[in-house]
Amino acid sequence: MGKLTILALRIVLAVVFAGTLFLEAVMVPLLAADLTEAGPGGDAVLVPVIVLVVLGIIAAQVILVCVWRLVTMARRGTVFSTAAFRYVDIVIGAVAAGAVLLFALGAVLAPGEGVAPGIVLLIGGLGVAIAGVALIVLVLRALLVQAVARDAEAAHLRTELDEVI
Numbered sequence: 001m002g003k004l005t006i007l008a009l010r011i012v013l014a015v016v017f018a019g020t021l022f023l024e025a026v027m028v029p030l031l032a033a034d035l036t037e038a039g040p041g042g043d044a045v046l047v048p049v050i051v052l053v054v055l056g057i058i059a060a061q062v063i064l065v066c067v068w069r070l071v072t073m074a075r076r077g078t079v080f081s082t083a084a085f086r087y088v089d090i091v092i093g094a095v096a097a098g099a100v101l102l103f104a105l106g107a108v109l110a111p112g113e114g115v116a117p118g119i120v121l122l123i124g125g126l127g128v129a130i131a132g133v134a135l136i137v138l139v140l141r142a143l144l145v146q147a148v149a150r151d152a153e154a155a156h157l158r159t160e161l162d163e164v165i
Contacts, residue, residue, distance in 0.1 A: 006075050017064045020057050028053060048108045056101045062094040080151045088141045095134040102127035
């Protein structure tokens, strides 16, 4: 990757991470206040919704940190190593956790008349889409495994060729 691409990606990651901190510090308390004022239906879902939202934000932050580390590895030319698997595995787990959290949010909001069924359906659809992202990253991990194996094989063949020469 070029230096400009890495710089642009890091700027985007930093801005999104700052946005998640803003969500945790400002928007989650405002959401809690809105749910408290919503009446009896809001009080019933207050704690589960806030917990699910905060856990979702944390999952997003974990993904951002891991992508930052992978970008650093790409800049150094070490992304095609077994050390990258740890970060990719964490990303897969965090994305899958995000999908589960969305399904749980839909389940919390589904009973009663407080939320329209279409909104719950949209949350479920978004959960399916996020689960699809986890599967895509899993496929990309398999490609990384192949690339690491090819890189190791190429290094071994270079060593043998150097010995012959």
